[in-house]
Amino acid sequence: MYAYAFLEDFVLLYPVYALLFADAGLSPAEISSLFVLWSATAFVLELPSGLWADVFSRRLLLVVAPLPAGAGFVLWAFFPSYPVFAVGFVLWGAGSALRSGTMQALVYEELERVGAAGAYARVIGRSEAVSLLAVVAASVVASPVLAVGGYRALGVASAVVCVACAVAGWFLPEVRGPRGGGGGPSLRSVVRDGWVQVRREPGVRWALVLVVVLEGVASLDEYVPLLVRSTGVAVASVPLLVAVVTVGDAVGGWLAGRGVRWLSPVLVVGAVCLAVGALSGRAGGFVLVAVAFGVFRWAMAAADARLQERIGDGARATVTSVAGFGAETVAVLVYAGWALGSRWADAGVLMGAAAGAYAVVAFVLGVGARRGRVHREM
Known part of the structure; x- marks a missing residue:
């Protein structure tokens, strides 16, 4: 899990993607509109992704989650333009939504399964600390990579890290497995269960x-x-x-x-x-x-x-x-x-x-x- 957390945020484009947009000729208003699109994507997919994680395999969603962002980073680096940047943010937002809620649910249930649910706050907190340190590390590494290979090198490196993150996700434990068939819960039953819990x-x-x-x-x-x-x-x-x-x-x-x-x-x-x-x-x-x-x-x-x-x-x-x-x-x-x-x-x-x-x-x-x-x- 800590490896997944580190790789998810060890993205070399993080510190400089705003510069990439500006160098491609985007105005501040256009850049802001991209951020709005990014947030809107997360809003639209946040709740559906939680439902998917309760019906299907959470580990599988975590494997898939980094890959759309990686594809977007490559598109940004090789085809820098407003429409491509917009597509990249939609992909990035979709991947983030797949992870949101899914990781917390998987970690808590697996800790509970082995009798260590009380360690959840410590494990999640440390994973967030690892993520923050990954951002710092990416900022340090991005500078020399940018100097040598430019934005394309950063984009490729960021995509490779996303693939490595997906591989790390594959090794996360999950006993519950896929739930889409064979008597597993339906989307309707999950929605009803969640609503009952919050209401009652x-x-x-x-x-x-x-x-x-x-x-x-x-x-x-x-x-x-x-x-x-x-x-x-x-x-x-x-x-x-x-x-x-x-x-x-x-x-x-x-x-x-x-x-x-x-x-x-x-x-x-x-x-x-x-x-x-x-x-x-x-x-x-x-x-x-x-x-x-x-x-x-x-x-x-x-x-x-x-x-x-x-x-x-x-x-x-x-x-x-x-x-x-x-x-x-x-x-x-x-x-x-x-x-x-x-x-x-x-x-x-x-x-x-x-x-x-x-x-x-x-x-x-x-x-x-x-x-x-x-x-x-x-």
Whole structure:
């Protein structure tokens, strides 16, 4: 699983694909429209992919998931144009949707099968840490490869990594196997099962909302480079400070599964660190920002584990995909709020204000715990 996580994000085109688009003559508006198409594809396929994962083999979906993106990267590198970039983003979004919810469901059920379900948060958190480190490694490797072979070399290398990721997926364990025939569940029965779980089980609803909010607000990480630039540091220093935050994020993932009973107070600490670090307006404040993002990564793994503990196996990937869909919706609201707020405030103020969302979540969790409701229902 860790190999799959690393290879999925060790894509050499990641750090420079925006430059590829610009060099191909695309305007900022055209590039933004590609991102919208990317998100729209994920929205459309998020829920169907969860259903497929509950009906058919989850391992098979994880094998297939990286391959569309790899094909798209090759198309980008050899036929750079707006229509081809659009096709590539549709392929990439489709592959991401196939993985979303599927990996979590497979990992939890296989751990549960061997009596180690309690290790889920730690395993998922560490896989996310590995993914983040893969992004850092890809950024380091991309520069010399680009200098030697240009965008075509990056595209081919990225496709090869995607194929290697698919091979790693083939070796993931799955006892349940294909479920499409021989008395397996139907799409209708999976939808009904998932709806019943969410509607009748308060614990599932609580955990679902917690995942949606924490993962959706985490989209703030897209604005970390803007936050760095707002401090007035030299352009050459921007990647270094972004890397500091990425490392903090990865550490939080690596520590996932520990001290989860302190979720509410630790979230308060993260919110304070984000607010103080962002509002400081200084490069040194990014140590606090890194701590904050580490806390949020740790909290997301804890919330994911709570959700998996409460979902029944029959619709596990479906309900998890609902959480992913909700998180994407919250992320869009975050993007819209940032765009609107940027008319009156700079990146530091906006990021500091966003810390309030985590403080609200911590408050709700704390109040619920004191009343005994969260422990009873979740």
